[in-house]
Every structure is written in structure tokens, then in C-alpha cells.
Amino acid sequence: xxxxxxxxxxxxxxxxxxxxxxxxxxxxxxxxxxxxxxxxxxxxxxxxxxxxxxxxxxxxxxxxxxxxxxxxxxxxxxxxxxxxxxxxxxxxxxxxxxxxxxxxxxxxxxxxxxxxxxxxxxxxxxxxxxxxxxxxxxxxxxxxxxxxxxxxxxxxxxxxxxxxxxxxxxxxxxxxxxxxxxxxxxxxxxxxxxxxxxxxxxxxxxxxxxxxxxxxxxxxxxxxxxxxxxxxxxxxxxxxxxxxxxxxxxxxxxxxxxxxxxxxxxxxxxxxxxxxxxxxxxxxxxxxxxxxxxxxxxxxxxxxxxxxxxxxxxxxxxxxxxxxxxxxxxxxxxxxxxxxxxxxxxxxxxxxxxxxxxxxxxxxxxxxxxxxxxxxxxxxxxxxxxxxxxxxxxxxxxxxxxxxxxxxxxxxxxxxxxxxx
Amino acid sequence: xxxxxxxxxxxxxxxxxxxxxxxxxxxxxxxxxxxxxxxxxxxxxxxxxxxxxxxxxxxxxxxxxxxxxxxxxxxxxxxxxxxxxxxxxxxxxxxxxxxxxxxxxxxxxxxxxxxxxxxxxxxxxxxxxxxxxxxxxxxxxxxxxxxxxxxxxxxxxxxxxxxxxxxxxxxxxxxxxxxxxxxxxxxxxxxxxxxxxxxxxxxxxxxxxxxxxxxxxxxxxxxxxxxxxxxxxxxxxxxxxxxxxxxxxxxxxxxxxxxxxxxxxxxxxxxxxxxxxxxxxxxxxxxxxxxxxxxxxxxxxxxxxxxxxxxxxxxxxxxxxxxxxxxxxxxxxxxxxxxxxxxxxxxxxxxxxxxxxxxxxxxxxxxxxxxxxxxxxxxxxxxxxxxxxxxxxxxxxxxxxxxxxxxxxxxxxxxxxxxxx
Numbered sequence: 136x137x138x139x140x141x142x143x144x145x146x147x148x149x150x151x152x153x154x155x156x157x158x159x160x161x162x163x164x165x166x167x168x169x170x171x172x173x174x175x176x177x178x179x180x181x182x183x184x185x186x187x188x189x190x191x192x193x194x195x196x197x198x199x200x201x202x203x204x205x206x207x208x209x210x211x212x213x214x215x216x217x218x219x220x221x222x223x224x225x226x227x228x229x230x231x232x233x234x235x236x237x238x239x240x241x242x243x244x245x246x247x248x249x250x251x252x253x254x255x256x257x258x259x260x261x262x263x264x265x266x267x268x269x270x271x272x273x274x275x276x277x278x279x280x281x282x283x284x285x286x287x288x289x290x291x292x293x294x295x296x297x298x299x300x301x302x303x304x305x306x307x308x309x310x311x312x313x314x315x316x317x318x319x320x321x322x323x324x325x326x327x328x329x330x331x332x333x334x335x336x337x338x339x340x341x342x343x344x345x346x347x348x349x350x351x352x353x354x355x356x357x358x359x360x361x362x363x364x365x366x367x368x369x370x371x372x373x374x375x376x377x378x379x380x381x382x383x384x385x386x387x388x389x390x391x392x393x394x395x396x397x398x399x400x401x402x403x404x405x406x407x408x409x410x411x412x413x414x415x416x417x418x419x420x421x422x423x424x425x426x427x428x429x430x431x432x433x434x435x436x437x438x439x440x441x442x443x444x445x446x447x448x449x450x451x452x453x454x455x456x457x458x459x460x461x462x463x464x465x466x467x468x469x470x471x472x473x474x475x476x477x478x479x480x481x482x483x484x485x486x487x488x489x490x491x492x493x494x495x496x497x498x499x500x501x502x503x504x505x506x507x508x509x510x511x512x513x514x515x516x517x518x519x520x521x522x523x524x525x526x527x528x529x530x531x532x533x534x535x536x537x538x539x540x541x542x543x544x545x546x547x548x549x550x551x552x553x554x555x556x
Numbered sequence: 557x558x559x560x561x562x563x564x565x566x567x568x569x570x571x572x573x574x575x576x577x578x579x580x581x582x583x584x585x586x587x588x589x590x591x592x593x594x595x596x597x598x599x600x601x602x603x604x605x606x607x608x609x610x611x612x613x614x615x616x617x618x619x620x621x622x623x624x625x626x627x628x629x630x631x632x633x634x635x636x637x638x639x640x641x642x643x644x645x646x647x648x649x650x651x652x653x654x655x656x657x658x659x660x661x662x663x664x665x666x667x668x669x670x671x672x673x674x675x676x677x678x679x680x681x682x683x684x685x686x687x688x689x690x691x692x693x694x695x696x697x698x699x700x701x702x703x704x705x706x707x708x709x710x711x712x713x714x715x716x717x718x719x720x721x722x723x724x725x726x727x728x729x730x731x732x733x734x735x736x737x738x739x740x741x742x743x744x745x746x747x748x749x750x751x752x753x754x755x756x757x758x759x760x761x762x763x764x765x766x767x768x769x770x771x772x773x774x775x776x777x778x779x780x781x782x783x784x785x786x787x788x789x790x791x792x793x794x795x796x797x798x799x800x801x802x803x804x805x806x807x808x809x810x811x812x813x814x815x816x817x818x819x820x821x822x823x824x825x826x827x828x829x830x831x832x833x834x835x836x837x838x839x840x841x842x843x844x845x846x847x848x849x850x851x852x853x854x855x856x857x858x859x860x861x862x863x864x865x866x867x868x869x870x871x872x873x874x875x876x877x878x879x880x881x882x883x884x885x886x887x888x889x890x891x892x893x894x895x896x897x898x899x900x901x902x903x904x905x906x907x908x909x910x911x912x913x914x915x916x917x918x919x920x921x922x923x924x925x926x927x928x929x930x931x932x933x934x935x936x937x938x939x940x941x942x943x944x945x946x947x948x949x950x951x952x953x954x955x956x957x958x959x960x961x962x963x964x965x966x967x968x969x970x971x972x973x974x975x976x977x
Contacts, residue, residue: 145732148733149729149732149733151725171637177734179735180734180735180970182735184807201740206728207725207728207729208725208728208729208731208732209732209733210732212731212732212735213732213733214733214735214736214737215736215737216736229886229955234918251875267694296954299954299955300955300956301854302857302954303955303956303958304572304628304853304857304859304958305853305854305857305861306850306860307629307857307958307960308570308626308628308629308856308857309629309853310629310633310852311566311629311630311631311633311634312569312570312630312634312635312636314601314603314633314635314638315600315602315603315635315636315637318633318808320649320853321721321856338954338955339760339955342955342956342958342960343960344960365620398764408832410850411832413638423865427850427851427852428849428851428852428854429831429848429849429850430849430854431726431729431847431848431849432725432726432729432741432847432849433722433725433726433743433849433851433854435729436725436726436728436729437722437725438725439725439861440860442954457782475797519953519954522953522954522955523953523954524954525948527946527948530946532943532944533720533759533863533939533940533943533944533945534720534721534724534763534943535721535724535725535763537725537728537763539728539731539763539765549643
């Protein structure tokens with residue numbers, strides 16, 4: 136009997152290393168041709184399954200697959216699409232399973248955050264009920280580092296490295312200029328609900344004479360008077376002040392700083408931007424000349440300075456997902472378990488998808504310094520190994536050699552299309 | 557007779573490679589101890605001379621000086637301070653020369669942009685008049701790439717590389733997400749008066765399936781209706797649109813887009829940010845979900861991904877400055893002369909400081925595509941070699957090993973202080 140095929144999809148915001156996980160899945164599956172047939176990738180994530188748009192990865196050369204390990208973003212396309220609850224839209228799950236059955240797919244590898252793990256869990260359950268059982272394995276991914284159980288989430292270590300290095304470099308810059316020019320530099324980073332990425336900025340402190348001086352976390356309500364005082368004191372004593380702020384920094388009433396009332400010329404509320412908001416505040420309240428940067432996608436796509444640890448773990452988790460499936464496991468997610476901080480040692484275990492779903496891991500209070508503007512030694516010990524090593528991509532003519540794949544899909548087997556809600 | 561000492565100062569906005577020029581100056585001077593005594597560096601640039609705050613670089617180890625080659629920003633401090641004209645404030649020039657004479661300084665190496673070359677030229681002239689002749693050599697530096705005569709300016713190649721790579725990476729990211737989420741990504745880059753940095757974004761096009769699709773240059777007046785049409789068409793045909801915009805992009809009336817009327821909650825005009833301005837426009841006018849980034853200091857400080865060509869030229873220009881001085885040249889600046897594009901070959905010549913001062917080299921029209929939104933093959937041939945090679949710094953614990961110097965200054969010899977205007 137021909138072995139079952141597999142389906143792999145990327146979900147949610149992409150990262151510098153999600154393709155390294157894809158590489159781990161594809162390379163490992165190829166080692167077991169008698170157990171796994173073709174691996175289909177979903178074009179634009181789970182939408183590829185719902186729309187029956189499947190990319191046949193068996194057509195990719197080994198060299199192309201190997202290049203995924205050093206290519207950022209989602210090579211097969213990702214999507215922001217959360218399946219509804221089983222009771223709200225059972226038809227979606229039935230459609231997924233119909234497509235899987237039509238293409239003889241018996242394995243589902245879903246590479247994403249908490250919502251995706253929940254989806255994978257539900258697909259596993261309903262496939263049993265329907266009588267077409269599918270082995271469902273989640274693969275963790277999120278730059279926000281907010282999944283429980285795993286030591287960290289692939290994607291985070293590389294963002295952390297980018298933010299730490301960028302903070303270090305910008306800190307040296309403003310230190311050079313502060314005598315006659317810019318006194319404050321503000322870097323806005325991602326992390327709407329959790330301050331992990333902002334915390335990584337603090338790793339620059341040892342190399343940058345103590346900068347960044349202030350970190351604003353989503354977990355600590357913003358106190359304007361206290362903040363202004365701290366900036367002023369820092370500029371007075373150090374000559375300048377470097378601030379790393381999470382996009383999720385909040386007022387005590389829970390309102391994002393980024394929604395604090397900037398309006399365009401027509402009076403429309405302006406989109407986001409906590410850095411320009413703080414810049415304006417410092418200019419108005421303290422008269423301090425400042426510069427600000429918003430890293431946005433640059434931070435999570437920065438494969439050029441990815442963490443070797445992160446790339447290794449992303450690959451290992453993809454590989455383990457396939458190995459778990461082949462060993463008969465189901466509805467689980469491989470996780471990184473830390474054995475020691477220094478030297479950093481880790482191994483891979485598993486956790487049931489039912490436990491992962493919808494649990495958000497924010498920065499614990501004991502990782503944040505007492506005054507709320509920095510990190511503790513415990514947090515530093517946690518973060519440091521995650522940015523270790525430089526996984527440089529190959530270059531040609533001054534630019535990284537990233538691969539972009541043709542996203543041609545295989546012929547559909549089902550009649551009609553499925554209307555996505 | 558003891559040889560004359562030298563004075564070296566960094567001026568204006570710092571770069572990823574200005575310290576490589578410093579390294580070239582210091583290492584070369586050390587090869588000629590019978591001709592150049594100590595090299596003093598100005599603490600915070602020319603202010604160090606006016607305030608008689610001189611850093612004795614002879615106290616630095618050879619290893620420390622070597623580390624400057626891979627350290628971004630201004631290791632001795634820079635400043636934004638333009639000396640006035642000779643007739644407006646002759647006292648400033650006399651003060652400089654008094655400080656130089658007090659410390660037996662006979663060589664002045666000034667590392668900066670157009671204004672700094674003008675200053676170096678004036679110091680040379682007035683030193684002759686006063687009867688304490690000083691050999692003045694300029695060393696070019698500016699990320700804006702707007703100095704005349706030289707093939708390019710040290711600092712520019714590394715910013716160009718950073719912008720090209722960041723544009724490539726973010727383009728792959730938005731391409732992954734566009735099916736269900738972000739349709740437009742906007743990257744704001746430096747270059748208030750010249751579009752060289754924005755043009756570098758176009759180098760990503762071959763690797764990123766044609767992205768960036770739109771570049772907004774300061775040299776091309778912004779036409780809102782045409783721009784919106786171009787974005788809409790691009791999203792329709794490509795599925796997404798990537799825009800690189802210069803901070804200096806202007807309305808037809810010459811007003812910066814960045815000053816187009818964003819106001820804070822109190823009605824104050826908001827500081828800069830052309831990216832959020834365009835983001836708001838695309839949201840309001842076309843209803844397109846978008847993301848935006850402002851690279852700001854991150855781009856010019858990004859030594860972690862500096863261009864090897866840029867580092868080599870920055871070093872070579874510092875070295876040549878010293879060699880020119882020793883060969884009896886005065887009031888000149890070493891420049892890079894391009895012999896061929898591919899392979900890129902270059903050598904160093906000189907130009908009189910009097911010719912350099914106050915000439916600004918903007919992007920020529922034939923480097924911009926006919927529709928005003930891209931670059932021509934000629935521009936690509938010019939830019940490509942400048943981002944060639946990766947000059948990685950050494951790393952420890954996941955972070956670059958940049959050096960920060962003690963900025964201790966030598967005992968003052970002059971009585972009283974000088975009041976800076």
C-alpha cells in the first residue's frame with residue numbers, strides 16, 4: 136500500500152526561521168519514503184487546504200529545500216486565518232478532511248502559534264470522529280515567544296538578536312552625537328501582549344555603557360510623570376538616554392500608548408506608532424531633541440543576522456515533528472526543554488496540543504527589574520543563550536541568496552470550491 | 557627637533573565606518589614616528605579643539621586601534637557644529653590655531669561632510685596668515701553620498717547594503733502575508749536632500765520578485781493621485797506593494813511629506829515620519845492594510861552588516877590622508893576614483909578642498925527611471941559594487957565586539973576657556 140502523504144502549512148506572522156522548520160520537516164520526511172509519500176505544502180497556510188491549493192514539494196530539488204534553512208519569511212505563503220470553533224463552523228473542518236482524504240494525506244504538520252496548535256488539535260479530534268484519522272503534529276513558531284511549555288519559540292531568538300544588536304549600534308550612535316545633537320533615541324519593537332522582545336534590548340547594556348537605559352514593557356503600566364523624570368535624570372547623568380519600547384506598552388487604563396491620539400491633518404486617528412508618540416512627548420514636555428526608529432517587519436525578517444541557536448532549534452523542531460508522527464504520536468507539539476543556561480544545553484520533548492492551546496506566556500514579574508524599566512539577572516541568563524551564534528546566509532553580489540519558490544499547485548481533485556467564511 | 561603632532565576629529569552624523577577611517581589615520585601615523593608625533597583626537601569632534609579637550613591616542617594599544625575598524629559610530633564623539641565664516645567669527649579659527657600651537661599640532665585631519673571640508677580649508681588658509689601653518693587634509697564621510705568628485709562617500713555603501721537587505725527581507729515577509737493580511741509595506745530611509753539611500757532599496761528587486769515596486773526620491777516631486785494609482789495597480793497585479801521612501805520626499809511645493817500635518821492630541825504638529833504619513837494615506841484613500849518601518853539610526857549604525865567595499869575604502873581614505881600630509885600636500889581631500897564597474901576597480905586621488913566645499917551631489921535624473929519610481933540600469937551598475945562583501949565584526953556571546961574608548965583628555969595648556977557661540 137502506498138504510504139500516506141503529508142500536509143505542511145505555515146501560519147500567522149512569519150519569522151526569520153520558520154522556513155528552517157519547513158526544511159526540517161521536508162528533509163526528514165524524505166528520509167522515510169516508505170512511511171511518508173509526498174509532502175504537500177499549503178499555499179498561504181491553511182487556506183491552501185481549504186481552497187485545495189497544494190504545492191507538491193516532491194518537485195523541489197534537495198538543494199532548493201536546503202536553501203529554506205537560510206531563507207526568511209514564509210516560502211509557501213502564510214495567512215492570518217483562524218478556524219472557528221467546531222460548533223460554529225464544523226463545515227470548515229469537514230472540508231479540510233475532505234481535501235486531505237482526496238489527496239491521501241494522513242499527516243498534518245501545522246507550524247504556528249497558539250491558535251494554530253488549537254486548530255491542529257481540533258483537526259485531530261474531528262478526523263477521528265469522521266473515521267479518517269489524521270496524525271496532527273504542531274510545530275511552534277512565534278516571534279512573540281508567548282507559547283507555554285517550550286523553553287522559547289523559534290523566531291524569537293533571531294528577533295532578540297536583531298533587537299539587541301540594533302539597540303547596541305544605535306546606542307553607540309547617539310552616544311557619539313549627544314554633546315551637540317540628539318539626546319534621546321527610541322526604538323519601537325514588536326510584542327503586542329508580551330515584553331520578551333523588548334527585554335532583549337537590554338542585552339546591549341554590557342557593551343553599550345549601560346544603554347538602553349529604559350525599557351517599556353506591556354506588562355508594566357506606563358506612568359508618564361515617572362517616565363519623564365527617569366529620562367531627564369538619565370540625560371543629566373549619562374548625557375543621553377536610549378529607550379526600547381514594546382508596541383504593546385499600555386497606559387494604566389489598558390489603552391495602548393500607540394493609540395494615544397495622534398491625528399492626521401483631517402482629524403482621523405493615526406495608525407500606531409508608540410515611538411513617535413513618545414518622541415513628541417519628550418519634545419513637548421522636556422524639550423529634548425530625539426530620534427526614533429520603528430523596526431516592524433525588519434526585525435522578524437532579519438535572517439541576515441539570525442541566531443544560530445534559533446535556526447538549529449527551528450530545524451530540530453520540524454525534524455522532531457516528523458519523527459514524532461512516524462513513532463505513532465498524535466496531537467502533540469515538540470518543545471525545547473532547557474537543561475542548563477551556561478553552557479546552554481537543551482533537548483526536545485513533547486506536550487499535548489490540548490495543553491498548549493490558548494495559553495499566553497508573558498514576561499514574568501521576576502524577569503523585570505523592580506523599577507519596571509529593566510530586566511533582572513535571571514532574565515538575562517534566560518535570554519543570552521537564545522541569541523548565541525551567527526547563522527549567516529550565503530551571499531552573492533552583496534545580497535543574501537534567499538530562495539523564492541514557485542507556488543504552483545497540483546490539480547484539484549474535488550469538485551466545486553469552498554466558500555471561506 | 558620633535559616631529560609635529562596631529563589632530564583628528566569626526567564631524568556630523570556618524571556612520572558604520574567612520575571609525576575605520578580613524579583606524580586608517582592612526583595606524584598609518586604610527587608607521588611614521590619620525591614625522592608625526594602624537595595623534596590627538598578631538599573629544600566630540602571640532603569641539604574638542606575649541607574646548608582644548610584632546611584625547612591622546614598614543615595611549616591606545618594597537619589592538620584597541622585595530623578594533624576601530626569594525627566599530628560603528630564615532631569612537632571619539634562627533635558633533636553637529638559648523639564654524640562660522642571667517643568674517644563672522646574669526647576668533648573661532650584663532651582659537652583652534654592657538655590650541656593646535658599649544659599642543660605642537662601641525663596636521664589637521666578632519667573626517668566629515670561638505671561643511672567639514674570647508675572648515676578644514678579655512679583653517680589651512682588662516683593658519684598661513686597667522687604664521688603657524690597647519691597641514692589640513694579632509695577625509696570624506698557621509699551616508700548621504702552627496703559629496704562631489706569622489707566615486708562615493710564612506711558610510712554610504714554600508715547604509716546602502718543595510719537598506720537593500722532590509723528591503724529584500726521585508727519584501728519576502730509581506731509577500732508571505734499578503735493573501736489575508738498586510739498588502740503594503742513602507743520603509744522610510746535617510747537622505748534629506750539626495751535619494752542615494754532610497755535608490756539602494758531597488759537593489760533588492762532581482763531577489764524579491766520585483767519588490768520594492770515604488771521608490772520615492774527627494775529629487776522627484778510627489779504626485780499623490782499618480783502614487784495612489786500606482787499602489788493600487790501594484791496590489792492588484794502583484795498581490796502586494798513594497799515602498800521605499802526617502803525622509804526627504806517632497807510635495808511639488810517643496811514641503812516635506814514628513815511635515816504634512818500630523819498632529820498630536822494637543823494639536824501640536826508632529827515630528828517627522830513620512831512612513832506613517834503614507835501609511836495613513838493608503839489606509840484612508842485605498843483602505844489598504846499596511847505596515848511601516850522607520851530605520852533611522854539603525855541604518856547608519858549597522859556595522860553588523862557593513863559593506864566590505866565601504867570598510868576598505870573608509871580605511872584607505874584615512875590612510876591616504878596621512879600619506880598625503882607626509883608628502884607635503886595641503887588643503888586636499890583624498891577621493892575614490894572608479895576605474896571600472898564590474899569587476900569594481902578603484903584607486904585614490906586627491907581634490908582641492910576649495911572645490912569640494914558646499915557642492916551637493918544629488919541623484920542625477922538619468923539614474924531615476926522615467927516614471928520616477930525606480931532606478932535605471934546605470935544607477936544599478938553604479939550602486940552594486942558599493943554593497944559588495946560582508947565585513948562581519950567579531951562576536952562574543954551573540955553580540956558584536958565593538959570597542960568603546962575612555963574619552964579621557966590630556967591636561968590643558970591654555971588658560972581660561974573659550975566661549976562657543
